[in-house]
Amino acid sequence: MLVKTFGSAVFGIRAITVTVEVYMDQGIQFFMVGLPDNAVKESHQRIESALRNNGQRIPGKKIIINMAPADIRKEGSSYDLTIAIGILAANEIIKTDKLGQYMIMGELSLDGGLLPIKGALPIAIEAQQKGFKGILLPVQNAREAAIVSEIEVYGISSITEVIGFFNDEIKLSRTVVDAQDEFTAQVSRYEHDFADVKGQENIKRALEIGAAGGHNVILIGPPGSGKTMLAKRIPSILPPLNLQEALETTKIHSVAGKLGSHRALLAMRPFRSPHHTISNTALVGGGSIPQPGEISLSHNGVLFLDELPEFKRTVLEVLRQPMEDRVVTISRAKMTLEFPASFMLIAAMNPCPCGYYNHPSIPCQCKSGDVQKYINRISGPLFDRIDIHIEVVPVDFKRLSEVRETEQSSTIRDRVIMARLIQQKRFEGMEGIHSNSQLPARMLREVCRITEAGNQLLKTAMDKLGLSARAYDRILKVSRTIADLDQSPDIRVEHLSEAINYRSLDRDSWGR
Numbered sequence: 001m002l003v004k005t006f007g008s009a010v011f012g013i014r015a016i017t018v019t020v021e022v023y024m025d026q027g028i029q030f031f032m033v034g035l036p037d038n039a040v041k042e043s044h045q046r047i048e049s050a051l052r053n054n055g056q057r058i059p060g061k062k063i064i065i066n067m068a069p070a071d072i073r074k075e076g077s078s079y080d081l082t083i084a085i086g087i088l089a090a091n092e093i094i095k096t097d098k099l100g101q102y103m104i105m106g107e108l109s110l111d112g113g114l115l116p117i118k119g120a121l122p123i124a125i126e127a128q129q130k131g132f133k134g135i136l137l138p139v140q141n142a143r144e145a146a147i148v149s150e151i152e153v154y155g156i157s158s159i160t161e162v163i164g165f166f167n168d169e170i171k172l173s174r175t176v177v178d179a180q181d182e183f184t185a186q187v188s189r190y191e192h193d194f195a196d197v198k199g200q201e202n203i204k205r206a207l208e209i210g211a212a213g214g215h216n217v218i219l220i221g222p223p224g225s226g227k228t229m230l231a232k233r234i235p236s237i238l239p240p241l242n243l244q245e246a247l248e249t250t251k252i253h254s255v256a257g258k259l260g261s262h263r264a265l266l267a268m269r270p271f272r273s274p275h276h277t278i279s280n281t282a283l284v285g286g287g288s289i290p291q292p293g294e295i296s297l298s299h300n301g302v303l304f305l306d307e308l309p310e311f312k313r314t315v316l317e318v319l320r321q322p323m324e325d326r327v328v329t330i331s332r333a334k335m336t337l338e339f340p341a342s343f344m345l346i347a348a349m350n351p352c353p354c355g356y357y358n359h360p361s362i363p364c365q366c367k368s369g370d371v372q373k374y375i376n377r378i379s380g381p382l383f384d385r386i387d388i389h390i391e392v393v394p395v396d397f398k399r400l401s402e403v404r405e406t407e408q409s410s411t412i413r414d415r416v417i418m419a420r421l422i423q424q425k426r427f428e429g430m431e432g433i434h435s436n437s438q439l440p441a442r443m444l445r446e447v448c449r450i451t452e453a454g455n456q457l458l459k460t461a462m463d464k465l466g467l468s469a470r471a472y473d474r475i476l477k478v479s480r481t482i483a484d485l486d487q488s489p490d491i492r493v494e495h496l497s498e499a500i501n502y503r504s505l506d507r508d509s510w511g512r
Helices: 043-052 080-090 120-129 139-145 159-166 179-186 201-213 227-232 243-255 280-284 313-317 320-325 370-375 380-384 409-426 441-447 452-464 471-485 493-500
Strands: 002-011 014-025 030-033 062-068 102-104 134-138 152-156 217-220 302-305 327-331 336-340 344-349 388-391
Touching: 002 080, 002 120, 014 080, 014 120, 043 080, 062 080, 080 102, 080 159, 102 120, 120 134, 120 139, 120 243, 134 139, 139 152, 152 159, 179 243, 201 217, 201 227, 201 344, 201 388, 201 409, 201 471, 217 227, 227 302, 227 344, 243 336, 280 313, 320 327, 409 471, 441 471, 452 471, 452 493, 471 493
Parallel strands: 002 102, 030 062, 102 134, 134 152, 217 344, 217 388, 302 344
Antiparallel strands: 002 014, 014 062, 327 336
């Protein structure tokens, strides 16, 4: 007897339907074909144990299992349930009348229980697009898949429930999640707020500009000056995710298996802070089974790299292409996968090896040339992609002990949203351009027009401060964002002047 069940394979953040064909005939052999990897082949033992522990067994017959399309490699243990149900149906233990209406996925434990799988959301989207009536998957993944409201989602805790469902002996409870309600409930829940920060008004201003224009920022300052504390609060002033962005971000975390059973939707912008010992693959993504890396997990959010010079140079260099293209491309012999990577980079570093260069009270212990050598651990092309450089000075005791209200993140965010709306209108109809930081060189002169007085100021600054040529475009983009925050159609001299102050590391005097 020939029976077909349906599962799904995840490639990148997309899923494709996999048809599991089970043919049973006279004999005692067991064959599995269709490019299964070792984890899929080992399903035989898991299925056999799960069935025996639930009053069933794999029949002593010739069984051929084909996983189509046969030219695509099937990986992981999430096909256990799909194959097991196919075997039971081919042995006429399960009715087949509604088998083709449902996509079935899940990893079996030896006692017949179901363990969670990765990529439930893209699998549910694929099931809906292919016209399936519903999807059966582990209960831990049910809320995540139920974001796709057009199909029936059933969370299963054991294989006996699936058998009972197809034999009309058990009526399963459908999992229902209202995506809009889930999104609204979480969208403004932030653990950290700028209201907790004493002093550092100039740093708050720089981060506000960075958030308003999507600019990458680097914070330079001695230990204990508040760099990490300030960086953690940046998501609270970024514009809230819209529902489409939330779904896209959730898909990436679902594929990586980092969503958790209690969450159906990521409604807050992600904040990722990898350790400086991270490998190239862990940062950019890849591996034998390609998975999204930290830069894709920070898509639509913030990637925070603390102690930037301590990262391996090769690790930092892989950032350059994703920062420019906002997508990560991973190529293999038989496939090419793309992971989204539109993130805001926030970096932090000490100014020198000892950490106290330019400190107001503690003298620097570094030898001559050590400061510049420390800065040079980061390549010029990477600095070229960071628009705002800002020095963080420690807050003195008087400011720390002040009892007065400071501006809340919600107030700053309102200004950021207003500036983003101006940019949204400016770049309407332009694909791939959503903020000032993404402005291509061909549009720069048109969008960032400056007066003769502003042009003279910029020329003087570059000559006197020793600013590099690459700083010119960055200053124009940042000044455009400052003007947007002021709701000014023109870039005024004061906007340029403030933007020039955010190029600390371009100055010839730094570290000498």
